[in-house]
Amino acid sequence: MLFLTPPELDALRLSLEIALRSVAFSLPLAVLVAYLLVRSRFPGTLVLDALVHLPLVLPPVAVGYLLLVCLDSQSALGRWLLAHFGVELPFTTAGATLATAVMTFPLMVRAIRLALESVDRGLEAAARTLGAGPVDRFVSITLPLMLPGILAGLLTAFSAGLGQFGAVITFASNVPGVTRTLPLALYTAIQEPGGESVALRLALLSIALGILGLVLAELLARRLYRLLGR
Amino acid sequence: MLRVSVMKQREAFKLSAHLEAPTPGVVALFGRSGCGKTTLVNIISGLLRPDEGRVELDGELLTDTRQRVAVPVERRRIGYVFQDARLFPHLGVLANLRYGERRASRQTHTIGLEEVLALLGLEPLLKRRTHQLSGGERQRVALGRALLSQPRLLLLDEPLAALDAARREEVLPYLETLRDRLSIPMVFVSHQLEEILRLATHVALMEAGEIVASGTLGAISLRPEFRAIVGPEGVGAVLDGRVTHVDAERGMADIELGGGTLHVSVIGVRPGAAMRIQLLARDIILATEPPRGLSVRNALQGIITELSDDIGQAVLVKVDIGAGAAVLARVTRSARDALGLRIGMSVWVLVKAVSARGHTFPAGRAPRRDPGG
Numbered sequence: 001m002l003f004l005t006p007p008e009l010d011a012l013r014l015s016l017e018i019a020l021r022s023v024a025f026s027l028p029l030a031v032l033v034a035y036l037l038v039r040s041r042f043p044g045t046l047v048l049d050a051l052v053h054l055p056l057v058l059p060p061v062a063v064g065y066l067l068l069v070c071l072d073s074q075s076a077l078g079r080w081l082l083a084h085f086g087v088e089l090p091f092t093t094a095g096a097t098l099a100t101a102v103m104t105f106p107l108m109v110r111a112i113r114l115a116l117e118s119v120d121r122g123l124e125a126a127a128r129t130l131g132a133g134p135v136d137r138f139v140s141i142t143l144p145l146m147l148p149g150i151l152a153g154l155l156t157a158f159s160a161g162l163g164q165f166g167a168v169i170t171f172a173s174n175v176p177g178v179t180r181t182l183p184l185a186l187y188t189a190i191q192e193p194g195g196e197s198v199a200l201r202l203a204l205l206s207i208a209l210g211i212l213g214l215v216l217a218e219l220l221a222r223r224l225y226r227l228l229g230r
Numbered sequence: 231m232l233r234v235s236v237m238k239q240r241e242a243f244k245l246s247a248h249l250e251a252p253t254p255g256v257v258a259l260f261g262r263s264g265c266g267k268t269t270l271v272n273i274i275s276g277l278l279r280p281d282e283g284r285v286e287l288d289g290e291l292l293t294d295t296r297q298r299v300a301v302p303v304e305r306r307r308i309g310y311v312f313q314d315a316r317l318f319p320h321l322g323v324l325a326n327l328r329y330g331e332r333r334a335s336r337q338t339h340t341i342g343l344e345e346v347l348a349l350l351g352l353e354p355l356l357k358r359r360t361h362q363l364s365g366g367e368r369q370r371v372a373l374g375r376a377l378l379s380q381p382r383l384l385l386l387d388e389p390l391a392a393l394d395a396a397r398r399e400e401v402l403p404y405l406e407t408l409r410d411r412l413s414i415p416m417v418f419v420s421h422q423l424e425e426i427l428r429l430a431t432h433v434a435l436m437e438a439g440e441i442v443a444s445g446t447l448g449a450i451s452l453r454p455e456f457r458a459i460v461g462p463e464g465v466g467a468v469l470d471g472r473v474t475h476v477d478a479e480r481g482m483a484d485i486e487l488g489g490g491t492l493h494v495s496v497i498g499v500r501p502g503a504a505m506r507i508q509l510l511a512r513d514i515i516l517a518t519e520p521p522r523g524l525s526v527r528n529a530l531q532g533i534i535t536e537l538s539d540d541i542g543q544a545v546l547v548k549v550d551i552g553a554g555a556a557v558l559a560r561v562t563r564s565a566r567d568a569l570g571l572r573i574g575m576s577v578w579v580l581v582k583a584v585s586a587r588g589h590t591f592p593a594g595r596a597p598r599r600d601p602g603g
Contacts, residue, residue, distance in 0.1 A: 120316075131334060
């Protein structure tokens with residue numbers, strides 16, 4: 001990290017922190033949503049499915065704008081959050097995290113959903129005959145069998161989370177040290193005269209992080225599947 | 231006692247089964263593939279709900295659609311060994327075995343890990359992962375896992391169907407051991423006569439979603455529905471008898487059954503042991519006089535009680551050999567006419583010592599004799 005300047009290090013640290021927090025928060029929700037989409041038969045599944053996948057097809061700026069409309073300090077929800085929890089989202093790290101979480105949520109749900117679909121229901125039935133109730137079954141059988149998919153989803157979402165731009169800059173703005181992540185720093189460098197070398201370094205750094213994440217995801221998945229004997 | 235009376239409609243298939251089976255004992259559900267055996271077993275386990283009907287085990291109501299009783303699968307204490315074993319791939323052999331044991335309540339503990347390991351020969355497999363096991367080993371682990379969940383009934387859905395003959399022999403003897411050493415009642419689904427012969431104390435014949443006959447194997451083996459399932463080559467009476475004398479040197483044993491004694495070639499039996507013999511109809515010769523100068527070792531006297539048409543031009547003759555036992559013999563029509571075979575006639579049943587297929591049943595747990603055979 002010798003060749004990175006303090007503001008660049010800040011951006012790297014922020015990117016990692018925001019991506020990490022966003023996946024940590026969305027994981028339980030993603031498991032729940034995936035479970036509803038695969039296992040429940042309520043009529044709203046189609047709508048839920050569309051809603052979850054919306055960030056994949058909307059322009060990221062639109063997602064950021066919608067978040068701003070719903071959650072800024074003038075909105076009812078925003079005021080309520082501020083009054084009861086002291087949470088202010090726009091222009092904060094928390095806001096950047098939320099925007100990142102919303103953007104990467106579909107990726108995570110997709111991976112977890114695939115994992116859940118591939119779980120053999122027969123094994124759950126066997127667990128039932130051995131005395132395991134619904135929650136017990138989910139924790140002791142379903143979840144471990146989904147683990148490779150969950151980890152793959154986590155890593156993909158994390159890697160994608162490092163590079164969120166449109167939604168983050170629209171909702172949380174571009175505040176150095178607070179919301180200026182790697183892609184935002186890169187964008188800022190491009191805007192400034194003579195910032196090409198900074199931009200290049202940041203771009204290379206993004207590539208390295210991205211590759212690292214994807215390779216790790218693949219290795220982990222392979223290892224886990226081998227453990228499961230597949 | 232296991233009492234089942236259920237109805238289940240599926241698109242093109244209707245299950246409508248009534249079954250009463252003594253416990254303990256091994257009840258075999260015997261029928262062709264697709265006749266509804268698995269559906270019935272799933273209903274007993276609770277994995278499937280019947281449209282109508284009730285399931286009762288040793289006086290406890292498990293399912294009753296009218297009274298809206300449906301005890302959840304996980305609280306039934308009914309072990310289930312699936313055709314495909316269904317071992318948990320993320321757990322090792324030991325953890326698989328322990329899965330049900332850890333979830334069983336302490337009061338119900340009747341069999342421990344040590345005993346199961348010994349009964350099923352599982353000790354050498356403990357450190358393996360499940361995908362490193364052969365088909366037969368997998369089924370043995372699945373059996374052990376089910377036993378350790380302390381079940382009061384064990385369901386076995388064709389546990390040997392996915393195995394080749396050699397692998398089957400890796401599991402069958404263990405099933406026999408379980409039947410003889412433990413008092414856990416079992417419902418065993420199969421379409422293999424061999425398995426039924428070796429394991430069942432009670433048989434329920436299934437055809438097109440219905441139980442068409444049920445009783446001891448001896449009684450069932452004489453029924454036309456049984457002939458239809460086993461096919462012409464498998465037709466033959468099954469008799470339960472007792473070893474009275476063993477000639478180890480010649481590999482022969484005398485088995486008392488019906489009103490007579492049969493000399494058969496078997497090895498490894500002891501006097502007093504219960505023995506099950508299948509006499510295939512095609513292997514039996516009928517004579518109207520006491521035979522002389524033949525190599526045939528057995529001549530049992532009996533009375534013809536039934537004559538029925540068999541495949542092709544053959545006739546199936548049922549001969550009562552005393553004490554409620556009967557055998558089936560296949561003869562040609564011309565033989566029937568030449569000998570003048572008719573109901574009520576006294577005949578000699580000739581059986582070659584080598585053609586009787588025997589299976590031992592340990593003393594004390596022998597299948598009951600059929601009064602009405």
